[in-house]
Amino acid sequence: MAEEAAIQAELIKKFPFLESKVRVQRARRIYTEVGPEKFAEVFDYAVKNMHFCILCTITGLDEGQVLSFIYHIAREDGTVLNIKRSVPKENPVIKTITPYFFAADIYEREVMDLLGAKVEGLAPGKRYPLPDEWPQDQYPLRKDWKTPSKGTEAKQNA
Amino acid sequence: MRKVIIPIGPQHPALKEPESFQVVLSGERIMEFSARLGYNHRGIEKACEERTYIQDIYLTERICGICSHSHSSAFVQAVEDIAGLEVPKRGLYIRTLIGELERIHSHLLWLGVAGHEIGFDTLLMYSWRDREVVMDILAMLTGNRVNYGVNTIGGVRRDIDADQLKQIAKAVDTLEDRTKYYIDIATKETTVIERLSGVGVLSHDDAIRLGAVGPTARASNVKRDVRKDDPYAVYAELDFKVVTDSHNDVYGRTIVRMGELLEAYKIIRQIVKKIPDGPIAVKAPRKIPAGEAVSRYEAPRGEDVHYVKANGTEKPERVKVRAPTLANIQTVAKMLEDRQLADLPIVIAAIDPCFSCTDRMISVRNDGQKRANMMKWEDLHTYSIEWYRRKGIDFSKVNEKFKKAVK
Amino acid sequence: MSFISKTINWARMKSPWIIHFNTGACNACDIEIIAALTPRYDLERFGVLLKGTPRHADVIVCSGPVTKQITPRLKRIYDQMASPKFVVVVGTCACSGGVFDGCYNVESGVDAVIPVSAYIPGCPASPKAIIDGIVKLLSSLEEKETKAAKKDKKKNG
Numbered sequence: 001m002a003e004e005a006a007i008q009a010e011l012i013k014k015f016p017f018l019e020s021k022v023r024v025q026r027a028r029r030i031y032t033e034v035g036p037e038k039f040a041e042v043f044d045y046a047v048k049n050m051h052f053c054i055l056c057t058i059t060g061l062d063e064g065q066v067l068s069f070i071y072h073i074a075r076e077d078g079t080v081l082n083i084k085r086s087v088p089k090e091n092p093v094i095k096t097i098t099p100y101f102f103a104a105d106i107y108e109r110e111v112m113d114l115l116g117a118k119v120e121g122l123a124p125g126k127r128y129p130l131p132d133e134w135p136q137d138q139y140p141l142r143k144d145w146k147t148p149s150k151g152t153e154a155k156q157n158a
Numbered sequence: 159m160r161k162v163i164i165p166i167g168p169q170h171p172a173l174k175e176p177e178s179f180q181v182v183l184s185g186e187r188i189m190e191f192s193a194r195l196g197y198n199h200r201g202i203e204k205a206c207e208e209r210t211y212i213q214d215i216y217l218t219e220r221i222c223g224i225c226s227h228s229h230s231s232a233f234v235q236a237v238e239d240i241a242g243l244e245v246p247k248r249g250l251y252i253r254t255l256i257g258e259l260e261r262i263h264s265h266l267l268w269l270g271v272a273g274h275e276i277g278f279d280t281l282l283m284y285s286w287r288d289r290e291v292v293m294d295i296l297a298m299l300t301g302n303r304v305n306y307g308v309n310t311i312g313g314v315r316r317d318i319d320a321d322q323l324k325q326i327a328k329a330v331d332t333l334e335d336r337t338k339y340y341i342d343i344a345t346k347e348t349t350v351i352e353r354l355s356g357v358g359v360l361s362h363d364d365a366i367r368l369g370a371v372g373p374t375a376r377a378s379n380v381k382r383d384v385r386k387d388d389p390y391a392v393y394a395e396l397d398f399k400v401v402t403d404s405h406n407d408v409y410g411r412t413i414v415r416m417g418e419l420l421e422a423y424k425i426i427r428q429i430v431k432k433i434p435d436g437p438i439a440v441k442a443p444r445k446i447p448a449g450e451a452v453s454r455y456e457a458p459r460g461e462d463v464h465y466v467k468a469n470g471t472e473k474p475e476r477v478k479v480r481a482p483t484l485a486n487i488q489t490v491a492k493m494l495e496d497r498q499l500a501d502l503p504i505v506i507a508a509i510d511p512c513f514s515c516t517d518r519m520i521s522v523r524n525d526g527q528k529r530a531n532m533m534k535w536e537d538l539h540t541y542s543i544e545w546y547r548r549k550g551i552d553f554s555k556v557n558e559k560f561k562k563a564v565k
Numbered sequence: 566m567s568f569i570s571k572t573i574n575w576a577r578m579k580s581p582w583i584i585h586f587n588t589g590a591c592n593a594c595d596i597e598i599i600a601a602l603t604p605r606y607d608l609e610r611f612g613v614l615l616k617g618t619p620r621h622a623d624v625i626v627c628s629g630p631v632t633k634q635i636t637p638r639l640k641r642i643y644d645q646m647a648s649p650k651f652v653v654v655v656g657t658c659a660c661s662g663g664v665f666d667g668c669y670n671v672e673s674g675v676d677a678v679i680p681v682s683a684y685i686p687g688c689p690a691s692p693k694a695i696i697d698g699i700v701k702l703l704s705s706l707e708e709k710e711t712k713a714a715k716k717d718k719k720k721n722g
């Protein structure tokens with residue numbers, strides 16, 4: 001666990017506001033949470049200076065009052081740093097990270113479609129993964145969105 | 159330069175066709191390629207939140223029928239992480255064994271599909287015949303040919319006995335012989351080499367920049383393999399190498415997959431020898447305590463990432479799945495840049511995409527044309543084979559040679 | 566008539582051409598359908614040929630739980646087939662939605678969109694089950710044809 005402790009120490013040294021916010025869960029898994037004003041700085045440092053050069057994916061979560069996004073970035077030695085940032089649900093605006101990772105494009109479109117995030121700076125493109133006819137203001141992955149019952153049971157009870 | 163593609167197949171000019179791929183040509187050269195994905199979007203992540211953890215094992219298994227064990231293992235690993243469960247060694251060995259058998263069946267399947275896309279149909283028939291050897295073993299061990307249902311939270315559900323281990327060892331010997339023959343064909347037959355070389359080129363730097371994973375990346379000399387970089391199950395205890403190649407093209411991807419088959423046989427032999435006695439699972443609680451975990455698994459197609467967040471109930475709070483094909487599909491546009499339309503089928507087949515092969519519609523537009531023509535995948539497949547036949551690449555002689563040589 | 570002779574009989578009088586269509590499945594059933602055409606199971610010995618276009622096909626073999634994007638295309642392909650046409654659904658997802666029953670982007674089964682002639686359950690349906698299902702469908706057609714032929718004979722005296 002020496003590697004993980006070293007990464008934790010480096011992050012806290014560079015960003016003292018992360019003190020007590022960097023958690024080493026097990027070998028090769030580190031979690032941290034950053035406020036909106038400081039996210040870009042921390043992310044930039046992790047990618048450019050700490051060699052987290054692989055973007056695994058971006059997970060969007062509905063956490064009640066806020067929408068959270070976890071950026072799962074990894075290094076060649078297998079360590080995964082999971083950086084979480086939250087934005088208010090009424091105005092869920094985040095900036096794209098495609099300048100760092102080209103592949104982020106599709107993951108950002110996914111959180112836009114399924115959670116209603118607004119990602120600034122994305123090149124124009126098609127939506128993913130919902131169909132074109134899907135109504136614009138329906139976000140299936142939000143907690144208050146209930147799957148309409150129309151499965152076999154519903155068919156039988158109809 | 160005003161060559162128009164004549165559409166054959168079902169289409170209605172008035173109705174909007176939900177095409178999957180859009181290609182803009184100039185003459186025969188592809189200037190632009192874009193993919194519209196989401197046809198297989200079934201709402202699995204939402205469904206996972208509405209079902210219990212045990213039900214989700216079976217649901218994640220069916221994300222993809224070819225790498226089903228990969229998805230259920232990745233999911234189960236994340237949940238075991240959150241709950242702090244330590245899976246007994248024997249359980250992990252069995253999980254790894256099934257995972258490698260899945261890799262074998264997937265790569266043999268790919269070999270057949272690649273053969274079909276270039277017009278080498280005999281290869282399809284023979285590699286799928288060999289694949290049946292693996293399917294029999296999987297059916298013997300798990301009760302099903304696909305969707306094995308062998309994982310549970312805390313371990314595996316079925317044990318193996320000494321007799322089954324003997325049969326596995328024998329099957330691996332047979333498969334190794336046949337695989338060596340396929341490698342021979344791929345590296346010595348000029349028709350195959352000509353057809354696959356220089357096609358679907360992805361440079362080392364592009365592979366990294368675009369986020370390619372699995373054999374697609376390794377064929378561009380990107381030495382990344384989750385089994386080595388971020389070991390899970392028992393891979394840390396096994397001796398195997400990560401197969402890479404520097405051809406950067408479809409030929410390279412073929413070599414990498416064949417190499418991985420040989421490594422898989424090596425791994426399985428070690429498992430058969432080293433598998434310890436003991437229990438195959440620990441008891442898991444129905445309610446998983448609050449927490450989160452990220453699990454990575456090297457599926458046959460590449461890195462599969464699962465994120466699970468638990469909230470103390472029997473249903474997960476959030477399940478996120480990033481399948482390997484999603485990472486690789488973004489490299490296809492680069493690979494097709496300035497290539498001819500006839501290369502499209504094999505380039506897409508070479509990333510081993512995990513969406514159905516038959517419902518893909520391609521919208522082809524020529525520079526200056528306002529409306530696009532629609533092609534079905536079958537038509538593009540036929541067009542591609544014809545195009546190369548006119549250039550002298552014909553597999554009918556190779557088909558004959560192959561049939562005579564393979565018993 | 567024993568099952569074997571029944572099979573040989575319809576094989577002689579009918580060589581069904583099929584078109585395969587995936588409506589958003591996980592691919593397991595599709596692989597098993599293609600496996601049914603490979604040497605071990607060899608559906609082609611019954612004269613079953615896999616065709617690329619619905620205009621030449623007698624039977625459409627569907628797999629998958631029918632996602633919303635696919636529904637219009639499925640309808641269109643069905644409309645383009647010439648009568649008499651039959652729909653065979655392969656796999657539990659195509660029969661009723663399977664594990665995806667109730668998911669928001671899924672119609673829960675092919676029969677929500679087009680009329681189905683035969684259901685082959687299984688997750689996935691094994692190649693043996695697929696062959697069994699197609700043979701049963703075609704045997705039942707032969708019986709219908711024989712009955713219709715007898716009726717005609719009676720009518721015409």
